[in-house]
Amino acid sequence: xxxxxxxxxxxxxxxxxxxxxxxxxxxxxxxxxxxxxxxxxxxxxxxxxxxxxxxxxxxxxxxxxxxxxxxxxxxxxxxxxxxxxxxxxxxxxxxxxxxxxxxxxxxxxxxxxxxxxxxxxxxxxxxxxxxxxxxxxxxxxxxxxxxxxxxxxxxxxxxxxxxxxxxxxxxxxxxxxxxxxxxxxxxxxxxxxxxxxxxxxxxxxxxxxxxxxxxxxxxxxxxxxxxxxxxxxxxxxxxxxxxxxxxxxxxxxx
Amino acid sequence: xxxxxxxxxxxxxxxxxxxxxxxxxxxxxxxxxxxxxxxxxxxxxxxxxxxxxxxxxxxxxxxxxxxxxxxxxxxxxxxxxxxxxxxxxxxxxxxxxxxxxxxxxxxxxxxxxxxxxxxxxxxxxxxxxxxxxxxxxxxxxxxxxxxxxxxxxxxxxxxxxxxxxxxxxxxxxxxxxxxxxxxxxxxxxxxxxxxxxxxxxxxxxxxxxxxxxxxxxxxxxxxxxxxxxxxxxxxxxxxxxxxxxxxxxxxxxxxxxxxxxxxxxxxxxxxxxxxxxxxxxxxxxxxxxxxxxxxxxxxxxxxxxxxxxxxxxxxxxxxxxxxxxxxxxxxxxxxxxxxxxxxxxxxxxxxxxxxxxxxxxxxxxxxxxxxxxxxxxxxxxxxxxxxxxxxxxxxxxxxxxxxxxxxxxxxxxxxxxxxxxxxxxxxxxxxxxxxxxxxxxxxxxxxxxxxxxxxxxxxxxxxxxxxxxxxxxxxxxxxxxxxxx
Numbered sequence: 001x002x003x004x005x006x007x008x009x010x011x012x013x014x015x016x017x018x019x020x021x022x023x024x025x026x027x028x029x030x031x032x033x034x035x036x037x038x039x040x041x042x043x044x045x046x047x048x049x050x051x052x053x054x055x056x057x058x059x060x061x062x063x064x065x066x067x068x069x070x071x072x073x074x075x076x077x078x079x080x081x082x083x084x085x086x087x088x089x090x091x092x093x094x095x096x097x098x099x100x101x102x103x104x105x106x107x108x109x110x111x112x113x114x115x116x117x118x119x120x121x122x123x124x125x126x127x128x129x130x131x132x133x134x135x136x137x138x139x140x141x142x143x144x145x146x147x148x149x150x151x152x153x154x155x156x157x158x159x160x161x162x163x164x165x166x167x168x169x170x171x172x173x174x175x176x177x178x179x180x181x182x183x184x185x186x187x188x189x190x191x192x193x194x195x196x197x198x199x200x201x202x203x204x205x206x207x208x209x210x211x212x213x214x215x216x217x218x219x220x221x222x223x224x225x226x227x228x229x230x231x232x233x234x235x236x237x238x239x240x241x242x243x244x245x246x247x248x249x250x251x252x253x254x
Numbered sequence: 255x256x257x258x259x260x261x262x263x264x265x266x267x268x269x270x271x272x273x274x275x276x277x278x279x280x281x282x283x284x285x286x287x288x289x290x291x292x293x294x295x296x297x298x299x300x301x302x303x304x305x306x307x308x309x310x311x312x313x314x315x316x317x318x319x320x321x322x323x324x325x326x327x328x329x330x331x332x333x334x335x336x337x338x339x340x341x342x343x344x345x346x347x348x349x350x351x352x353x354x355x356x357x358x359x360x361x362x363x364x365x366x367x368x369x370x371x372x373x374x375x376x377x378x379x380x381x382x383x384x385x386x387x388x389x390x391x392x393x394x395x396x397x398x399x400x401x402x403x404x405x406x407x408x409x410x411x412x413x414x415x416x417x418x419x420x421x422x423x424x425x426x427x428x429x430x431x432x433x434x435x436x437x438x439x440x441x442x443x444x445x446x447x448x449x450x451x452x453x454x455x456x457x458x459x460x461x462x463x464x465x466x467x468x469x470x471x472x473x474x475x476x477x478x479x480x481x482x483x484x485x486x487x488x489x490x491x492x493x494x495x496x497x498x499x500x501x502x503x504x505x506x507x508x509x510x511x512x513x514x515x516x517x518x519x520x521x522x523x524x525x526x527x528x529x530x531x532x533x534x535x536x537x538x539x540x541x542x543x544x545x546x547x548x549x550x551x552x553x554x555x556x557x558x559x560x561x562x563x564x565x566x567x568x569x570x571x572x573x574x575x576x577x578x579x580x581x582x583x584x585x586x587x588x589x590x591x592x593x594x595x596x597x598x599x600x601x602x603x604x605x606x607x608x609x610x611x612x613x614x615x616x617x618x619x620x621x622x623x624x625x626x627x628x629x630x631x632x633x634x635x636x637x638x639x640x641x642x643x644x645x646x647x648x649x650x651x652x653x654x655x656x657x658x659x660x661x662x663x664x665x666x667x668x669x670x671x672x673x674x675x676x677x678x679x680x681x682x683x684x685x686x687x688x689x690x691x692x693x694x695x696x697x698x699x700x701x702x703x704x705x706x707x708x709x710x711x712x713x714x715x716x717x718x719x720x721x722x723x724x725x726x727x728x729x730x731x732x733x734x735x736x737x738x739x
Contacts, residue, residue, distance in 0.1 A: 063522035074693035074694050088693075089691070090685070092688060094709025094711070100695075144709075
């Protein structure tokens with residue numbers, strides 16, 4: 001059974017249509033990569049799925065875990081198990097990282113009717129996941145993303161994902177701004193979270209990330225639609241031939 | 255001059271007698287303000303003569319101000335005219351109408367109590383419900399009083415202090431905020447009916463936080479409250495003012511005065527959480543809170559610290575300050591002021607550096623939401639003799655939505671070239687991207703706003719006593735409800 005079913009999705013931002021009839025199916029446990037040139041709609045797709053209200057859906061439907069995703073608020077989607085690792089994580093001064101994470105976990109637990117985590121349950125788990133991502137314990141009490149380096153922010157996103165244990169994780173250009181060492185750490189973290197009950201949507205501009213997070217499927221997004229789909233080899237093909245190649249193909253088949 | 259004093263004395267004695275026989279008469283004086291009202295108040299309270307004279311001096315000054323200029327107009331707030339003749343200045347001892355049960359209370363207030371997790375008996379006490387179950391808090395209060403008494407700490411109502419400790423009152427009353435300080439302070443000095451008095455003797459560290467809650471006779475001190483706290487040499491006291499729950503109150507104008515005196519090596523920590531009725535969403539009703547609060551670091555190495563969280567009142571006009579007279583004395587001001595809907599606040603502090611090596615810290619966090627207008631007004635003044643004075647000021651504003659306003663008026667007056675001043679200021683808006691980020695992690699938009707605001711206020715909250723800080727956080731969340739989305 002599919003976890004995410006996107007059918008003929010149209011979406012606009014500030015009156016400009018960006019997604020023009022996108023369809024995609026993601027089954028449980030699968031890792032899909034969405035690649036595409038700048039402006040093709042990659043980030044719009046992730047923002048729409050995460051229910052950012054600045055993006056207007058004009059047509060189509062999205063079923064997530066058997067429910068109508070487009071009817072959900074951002075927090076409802078999150079509580080249903082949809083997580084997005086932000087391309088640009090925001091800074092929130094004065095709110096400790098650990099405090100924030102525990103609040104988020106407990107908001108989700110509450111929504112699902114599960115028991116809330118107290119500090120004693122939370123801390124060992126937090127320490128373990130910090131280690132996995134090679135992050136310093138000092139981060140626990142620092143303000144959320146405040147003064148974090150670009151690499152630390154991205155690792156912090158994956159840390160949150162590891163703690164929140166989502167059904168679907170969307171990684172929105174998580175590789176941007178990372179040097180190769182940081183990229184490897186992030187990829188290691190992501191790979192350790194792969195499993196039969198967790199699907200991922202890895203959005204990236206470059207093939208490089210996919211050397212470390214090998215997807216089951218690769219899709220090329222061009223002008224708001226999926227232009228091509230294939231296995232991991234498609235990423236390499238793109239790397240060689242460039243996005244121009246995929247765009248031309250679209251024009252021919254159109 | 256001499257004859258007028260005699261007249262006063264004569265009248266005072268006459269009133270005094272009158273005061274004694276009025277037990278069976280009505281327990282409120284007629285509306286309106288004149289010398290007769292002042293005499294009546296003083297007489298009803300059985301005050302010694304120096305108090306009446308003190309009040310009358312204040313009244314006459316207030317009259318002259320009223321005639322010449324009226325209320326101060328420099329504050330960045332607007333409100334309709336106040337009719338000072340339409341106020342009842344004395345009605346004792348109960349001011350709050352008693353209601354039969356909590357069901358009769360405004361459901362909004364009830365909901366707030368529940369959110370704050372206030373026990374039922376306490377809810378009833380706050381709401382003014384007639385209860386027979388309050389003996390709990392009274393017995394607690396009695397225990398506290400006994401313990402304080404052993405250490406020589408005086409903590410009582412102002413009226414009681416005037417009767418029992420007239421010398422202490424006389425020595426310190428008006429030494430920090432004189433009757434002639436300003437319009438509202440003069441009014442308060444003339445007509446104040448009660449308040450709190452604290453004296454901590456030499457070398458005593460007050461073993462508990464003092465709160466009006468534990469003061470017997472704390473029942474409604476009314477709209478003109480006066481507090482005087484004296485920490486003698488080497489003493490320490492932490493005082494909590496107010497209550498985090500909204501108290502039902504029908505008085506619109508509140509003009510309180512607070513005076514703090516710290517002698518050599520003494521320290522006073524004064525924390526306030528103010529959550530009076532702010533008026534409805536359209537700005538109807540609500541309390542005018544025009545308060546004069548000031549502390550004097552009279553002795554060397556003394557310290558006075560003000561921490562305030564202001565979320566209530568329709569209009570707030572308040573500048574808790576410190577006169578740093580003793581060498582090496584320290585003044586601190588930590589403030590969170592929130593204005594939502596149609597609330598207006600003009601608040602800040604005054605730090606007057608007189609002694610050598612005096613230091614002051616100002617951290618002000620203003621939050622505006624809805625149509626709220628929030629103004630920080632601060633004065634840092636360094637006198638000629640204040641060699642080595644230092645000040646650090648941080649003044650941040652947070653805007654929620656695009657119809658509110660934040661304003662900052664820092665005044666700096668330095669007359670000594672060895673002074674070190676630092677001033678930081680920022681204005682920011684809660685961003686849609688911050689809210690979206692938190693919501694994407696599962697937090698509701700209300701919780702997200704609350705979290706951002708609490709983060710913004712963190713440096714102030716950590717100055718509050720623990721339980722107070724927790725309640726202050728909840729309170730901010732409640733006060734901001736409906737401000738987003």
